[in-house]
Amino acid sequence: MDYNKKYLEWLNNEFFDEITREELKSIENDKEEIEDRFYKELAFGTAGLRGKIGAGTNRMNKYIISTTTQGLAEVIKKRGKEAMARGVAIAYDVRHYSDEFAKTAALVLAQNGIKAYLFEGIRPTPELSYTIRKLNAISGIVVTASHNPKDYNGYKVYWEEGSQILSDIANEITDEIGDIKNYSDVKIMDEKEALDKELLEIIGKDIDDDYIEMVRNLSLRNEVDKNIKIVYTPLNGTGNVPVRRVLREQEFNNIFVVPEQENPDPDFTTVGYPNPEDLNSFEYAIKLGQEKNADLLIATDPDCDRVRCMVKNGDGNYEALNGNQIGAILINYILEAREEQNSIPNNGAIVKSIVTGDLGKVIAKSYNVETVDTLTGFKNICGKANEFERTNEYDFIFGYEESIGYTYGTEVRDKDAVSASMLLCEAAAYYKTKNKTLLDILESIFSEYGYYSEKLFSLVLEGIEGQERIQRMMKEYRVGYLKDIKGSNLVKFIDFLDESVLDIKTGDKEPIDIPKQNAMKFILDDESWYAIRPSGTEPKIKIYIYSKGKSLEEAESKIENIEEAVMGKLNSIE
Incomplete structure (x- = not known):
């Protein structure tokens, strides 16, 4: 079917709501826009879905969410009643329609007899990974477009280990989606009915408390300078509450949050492109850092799975550390502390992507820790953690990639900016007791390893x-x-x-x-x-x-x- 025929089908089919059809009516004279929206189906893969929000087959909307979730539901149903009862945990971020898309997914699952655990409000992506394992769910969904611009949204699927699906499950879901002939074939249960039948459960505080306690237990040292001055920006995303809570409960006394970027804003008004990899995202943090004479600036992306930092140098200016440098510093800090505690496992390993640098690898080698390379993406990095758990080949310690993603330990099987933010602050506070900054530590690492x-x-x-x-x-x-x-x-x-x-x-x-x-x-x-x-x-x-x-x-x-x-x-x- 050509794109114009698909466009007319959506435009004239009363199954699609009036708002959708009005949106399509508004582009009737824009051939290029019609083509872009309908020349293909928004592809589902191991990264789930990601695309611009809007009406059309190549856009993120509730109809695409429904058919994708139906595909997931069919895969779960094939695994039997026990898998259906274990259910699916669902989280979402601050973006436009994220809450609606998440609820749509939950109610499609409910209609299929699969229990859905839906968070009461926005939550960071790593908490979703933790929740799957905590609730022994068969799967998980997070509605997020991570650090993409404001007009994007996305949908990621996780499996029972708490990590994103790999190609085997993704291909199953894709096949099931392909068998759906019409959007109208997908049914959605009424929310009240889903709650009454206990096929929908709203979750929140209890999981939050458990997750925060787990993160705090990853702390390696308590004898650090808790008065270190830190500026934090969540970039109007999901990190504001959990990152601040962890640092507060770890008794850091001088945490200053960028007020303009503190609360949720799906338009990311102050930042535009909410990606800490782009140093423009630090503009407000630098200004506040100079005002407060902060030692460290940290920024997390909207779904709080990525984190980057800037460090005050000897001239009083702020220098950015990139993803590889942060990874090397964290590996150095973790292994240094664990060697002191005599807790480095004999078969310990870190995992990195094939496009991540080798500095972390040479540091790990000096502690007799192996480095395993895998494909890009934390679905592959934490896929290795799953593999190690099954085979006992290695004891997973740390995973990271150059695109500012890090995870420590095995309770979260995805990149986790909440725990990484805590460890970065803790490392900076520890080295401050030695009259050193993270820049000094990086220079000492370079001096030793090249x-x-x-x-x-x-x-x-x-x-x-x-x-x-x-x-x-x-x-x-x-x-x-x-x-x-x-x-x-x-x-x-x-x-x-x-x-x-x-x-x-x-x-x-x-x-x-x-x-x-x-x-x-x-x-x-x-x-x-x-x-x-x-x-x-x-x-x-x-x-x-x-x-x-x-x-x-x-x-x-x-x-x-x-x-x-x-x-x-x-x-x-x-």
């Missing part, structure tokens, strides 16, 4: 043509990759689509034990490397560059050389 530098950048290519060009770039670079870059020679080519690693010198190719993904990694003879992959949630191709040098200047020079060469090659592919 100077690591990095750069991540993206080519944004929107629409159908953009997606097609991204695929051409990946295809053509895969066969025409660079063999040398300004004095550095390629030694290994890892093709995650082919699941192989090629030794450039010998020509030998060996398999790798990492699931298939459309990504490439190129390792040079000076320990520098770069990786290329399409984003799984946004219309962009991502390029990750890492280098190691005897000085920061040398490492940064290598980054520039790689960027120039790789971008020249990619831009030549039309």
Whole structure:
């Protein structure tokens, strides 16, 4: 069916509510908008759904939520009455329609005889992961678009371990969604009926209390400077209540919250793009930090699974730490403390993504802790924690990726900015007792292990043509990759689509034990490397560059050389 036919079907079908049809009526003369909304179905995968809010098959709306949830319900029903009774935990963030989408999902499940545990209000994504395990639920849903702009929303599915689904469950759900012929075939139970039949249960305070206690139990040291001055911004998201509560109960005395970004705001009026990876999001925090003479600034994204920080330097200005640097500092702090406590397991491991830097790995190695690489995304990182639990191969300690996501311990099987914020503040407060800042600690790490530098950048290519060009770039670079870059020679080519690693010198190719993904990694003879992959949630191709040098200047020079060469090659592919 072509996109215009689909558009007319939605426009003229009285099953769709009047608001939806009025919205579609308003674009009747905009061919490009109609095409973008209806040229495809919003794809469901291991990352769930994510897209712009609006009417249409390629948009986030209650009809897409209904059919997706029906697909999940069919998968659960196939697992029997016990799975249905275990139920599904559902959380949501501050975005437009998040509460409506979450309730729609709950009532679709109820209509299918599956119990739904729905949070009474906004909650951070990591609490949803914790809740699945706490309630022994079969699955979980969180309605969020994480750090995307205000006109986006999303829907992520979790399985019984508390981690996001992998391809096996995602494919089952996709198949079931494909069997739904009409949106009107999906039924929704009345809310009162669902409550009366105990197929809907509203949850809140008791789970909150348990989650906060669990986070506090992750604390490693109490003998720290509790008077350290910290500015916190939740960026108008879900982190405000849990992060402040944890820090308060840990007796930090000087926590200052950015007032303009304290309360929920689905329009993110003060920040626009609510992603702590973008340093523009720290504008208000820096201003308050200077006013309060704060030692540390921390920011969490809207669903509070990512965190970044800035640290006051010797000049009184604030310097940002990136995701790899924060990960290295946390690994250093955790393992340093646990070595003192003699509590590092004999088979301990950290897990990182294939596009995360190697500094954390060399720190872990110095404590005889293994590092395991996996594909990008915490579904894969915490998938390893699940695997370790089944096989006893390793004892999972810490997982992280360069995109400012971290998890410590195994109670939460997703990135957790609540616990990571607490540990960052605790580390800063501990090192302050030694008259050191986190910047000083990073410099000492560099001095010991080498100077690591990095750069991540993206080519944004929107629409159908953009997606097609991204695929051409990946295809053509895969066969025409660079063999040398300004004095550095390629030694290994890892093709995650082919699941192989090629030794450039010998020509030998060996398999790798990492699931298939459309990504490439190129390792040079000076320990520098770069990786290329399409984003799984946004219309962009991502390029990750890492280098190691005897000085920061040398490492940064290598980054520039790689960027120039790789971008020249990619831009030549039309």
